Amino acid sequence: MPVLSRADTSIVGRWWWSVDRVMLTALILLVGIGYVLALAATPATNLALSDPRTLVMIKQIVYLATGAVLMVGTSMLDLKQVKLAALGIGIVFLLLTGFTLVHGVTIDGGRRWISLPGFTIQPSEFLKPALIVATAWLLAERRRTPGFPGLFAALGLNGLVLLILLRQPDVGSTALVASTFFVQLFLDGLDLFWVGIAVIGFGAAGFAAFEFIAHVHMRVMLFLHPTKDKAYQAITALSAFGNGGLWGRGPGEGQVKHYLPDARADFVFAVAGEEFGLIVCLGIVLVFAVIVLRGLARVLRETDLFVALAASGLLASFGLQAFINMASSLSLIPTKGMTLPFISYGGSAVLAVGLHMGFLLALTRKRHHAERSAEFGTGFGAQDHTS
Template identity: 70%
Template sequence: MMPALSRADTSILGRWWWSVDRVTLLALAALIAIGYVLALAAMPGMTMRFSSPDTQAMIRQILFLALGGGVMLALSMLSLRQVKLAALGLGILFFLLTAFTLVHGVEVDGAHRWISLPGFTLQPSELLRPGFIVISAWLIAESRRTPGFPGKRAALGVFLLVAFVLRAQPDIGMTFLFTLVVFVQFYLDGIDLKWVWLAALAVVVASLAAFLFISHVHSRVMLFLHPTKNSAYQALTALSAFGNGGLFGRGPGEGQVKQYLPDARADFVFAVAGEEFGLLFCAFIILVFACIVVRAMLRLLQERDPFVLLAAGGLVAGFGLQAFVNMASSMSLIPTKGMTLPFISYGGSSILGMSVQMGFLLALTRKRHQGELL
């Protein structure tokens, strides 16, 4: 049993257990457990025949959750140097694969974001994200550590290159997420206030341009502002699911929204949770996400290593923002956006990408002696 490990245990497992943030680890385990529950609950017309597509989808989701949990634990044991090297390898590999989707990617709804593999499709940008965040933090921090090193310009150049590829797919949501994460990192680095205002203005201009010139962005915003029963069917159906669930929910397997929404187990899994398990369960999910974000922020307040501050800050900002966008769009608080709920929505790429991201976060926020900082 883990709690029986002695503080005098100098094995890799012993040092990990007494240095890792066990509160965050427990919260992440709770999210994975919720993912298991909703892997069952969000499957429409569930049968136990192995040949059923719903059964196979459920089994794949459970396997990816188990694999993701193992990946997260393994990465949480890395040293800071190993985190940098792992992020560099992941970043290069999955940037090339993301660019590859522009040539031989699977087309879904006009976007080329996936690569077809035996048994499933892979969205490389999901695994590019944690590598990119750590690489960007590494470059920015190195500009402080090494006078004359153009780390900030290099980080900005890497971001523009990645953003160009994501925009070409196109994946506006992922581009927006990468942009805000980079902005958070530069802000944590102490960017001059005038650049903060300039960046905010650029985001406003870019958002307005997307609304005016990108058709699906325009339609989603207009549906959010002027919803009708026919045109905003998914958003209104998801919203009604929360009302049907009430305080305690209709019960596991008793929800109806999953029968009508094609994205019920992915983009609108939070609505499934609201209908079948109720408001209190949804509040618990929000509390778990908030616990992870706030816990990481409090831990970083005492951090002196600029690399750890920037990398962990970017990782947790991306995690929290993605969760907010999914839950807020499910409740029609913002326009709908195809962004998964970490560890809960269906999707192997999303689970593995977020497992890497949180594994890096756990590794970066471990308590270290001065000699272990590198």
């Protein structure tokens, strides 16, 4: 690729010199790791195109390439376009997420998918990044426009989404959305009294889920009292890390993928541990840490409330999701069916995280005062800027 001049005023030129290239590089590296693990998580007994496992691997590679393109394309949006995109995507996928309650496909006890010719889609995955951006706009707009009911609108919108997710049911996504919303409220200046109420509420909700939702109760009990027969997935995944040791057994030499049905999705980190060892696993953790810390460093220098709230929410959601997946693979927390961004298998998950991180890259791009004024001068989500 030719080197772009700083004088290049094309869309690509302006994007290249304003985007956080460290964060972009780390994200592209994650896509590359996802490609390698898509190969590693596929048993090599038969790689013929007639083998369904080979087709799954090929589909994942296509998803990764498409997700990377979507991420880069979304990162070229200006702030006003980010808001408009989030509004459109949010409306469409909120309706589709609600539609799953009526005509959704049930998989593993959850009605979260919509069946389309040749594939299924999980609308809630695309709804989450749009919801984060919309929530940030509502909270920021109430500061700019006296009398604007941004807080109540944000509470109502997030409450509706949480209600739908609970009805599916999707306890993991419910907890992730609620936690991200709390982070945004806290950064917006939530009174400490309500912070305490929220913490108590989270505790009460967790206890209620343990008491009244059967599969949550079972997973917590198996985490506290694992047995070889009943906690098979967690014990098998943990043993994979032991088998891999420091340097791993080598590409294609792992065995956990033959025994765990969710090896390429929920337990892909265990596949990495067995085949590539502790060093590579620490490297994966480091890449996620670089993305989150780099993003937070950008947010700390941000003077626009909308950008700060939206970027912080996107980072919190991304980081929490990665932590939950890796921690559950290591039996540090109860097992939870949550994907590892850009690495676990799944079309909806990969494409949605591409959109998610594209929004983040767009929000954290360097902007001159004139560019900000042009973006916020009129239209949806106009903001006042004094810097």
